[in-house]
């Protein structure tokens with residue numbers, strides 16, 4: 001293994017461990033006894049996130065907060081969601097964009113439609129993104145959302161029949177061929193369609209990955225996202241049971257294949273590729289530093305704090321109906337942690353404009369992140385050009401590692417609050433101290449991986 005490889009492996013491992021530590025030590029979760037009201041600050045742009053926590057059936061790798069779909073329950077939930085939006089409006093917020101995530105956001109079309117219409121009435125929303133599974137994208141159904149949804153991301157995960165069978169999506173959403181048909185038909189109904197795929201699944205071969213890329217490109221949607229498989233204490237066992245355990249970690253190699261295969265696309269962030277640069281982004285985190293989350297289990301990031309809504313559906317509904325705040329906990333960060341988080345999300349999005357960063361954060365990045373910037377330069381992850389800090393190819397991979405660790409950390413927060421109306425501190429400590437990506441670390445330091 002060459003010197004460059006050793007340095008890069010060291011850098012990846014170091015970054016991963018640092019993220020783990022700051023997620024464990026830094027997440028000072030504070031269970032709130034008194035009422036917390038989300039309040040806007042002057043001259044701050046916010047994004048609105050709305051959570052739809054329902055699916056017909058669950059997939060083994062997915063840790064997003066969700067319940068089995070029941071029509072009556074969902075109707076009540078959507079009413080509460082709209083009520084919370086009104087509360088947020090009354091508190092003085094406005095938003096230019098809305099991201100509806102799930103779950104399966106299109107699971108009850110009339111309710112979603114009502115919710116989007118209300119959001120547009122209440123706020124100056126210009127862009128709306130939604131997520132769906134492949135069973136809700138028939139052109140005749142999507143048409144009702146013309147003018148309401150600008151970007152629809154559809155979960156494909158893989159075009160390999162064997163993989164689809166293992167994660168129990170073959171029977172639910174169809175074979176690879178059937179999926180391709182559905183996607184082609186849905187294309188063009190809404191302005192942007194994005195396909196979501198997952199790579200580095202246990203035992204996924206290079207051929208399978210290349211085939212996924214080839215098929216996704218042949219469908220020619222406006223955007224394609226390749227997420228690295230994220231594992232957390234919530235999903236680790238279910239992933240091993242359905243897909244097996246990997247005997248090597250191909251994340252870096254596969255990521256390079258993906259970036260190379262999409263060199264004719266515009267890279268919108270470390271894991272999303274657009275056919276042209278005008279398309280919307282895939283992530284709500286990267287594009288706005290501050291956002292308000294509405295719905296059960298939704299996170300907000302406000303005034304440098306992570307703010308957590310009640311997960312339990314009954315608790316959430318009761319609070320909203322009584323005009324109370326649905327916030328049950330929050331978690332503060334030091335200024336340094338906030339600076340690092342914003343730096344990471346901007347680098348993940350393609351680069352940091354130094355002057356803007358300093359102005360927005362009232363900071364001097366070169367002073368305050370002196371050690372971090374020098375380390376990243378030393379390992380060849382970033383360079384400076386025209387007042388911007390931009391990631392190199394390796395830097396983009398590093399961003400991907402850090403971002404998936406960040407998401408896995410959020411999974412720990414979900415694991416703490418999942419379904420409990422009363423949270424005990426011992427549960428927080430137990431979950432926060434669990435290792436998130438142990439097998440990834442093993443792969444990095446094992447002699448096999450070092451060959």
Ligand SMILES: C[S@@+](CC[C@H](N)C(=O)[O-])C[C@H]1O[C@@H](n2cnc3c(N)ncnc32)[C@H](O)[C@@H]1O
Nearest residue numbers: 061062102103104132133155196227228229230
């Ligand atoms: C919240 S899900 C909603 C998708 C939609 N319900 C479906 O099943 O098609 C959004 C996307 O996150 C990605 N995702 C979910 N779990 C993941 C994991 N463990 N690792 C990587 N990506 C994941 C999948 O690509 C998924 O389509």
Ligand code: SF4
Nearest residue numbers: 055058059062102103
């Ligand atoms: S991937 Fe989609 S359908 Fe599967 S459990 Fe997650 S949100 Fe539900």
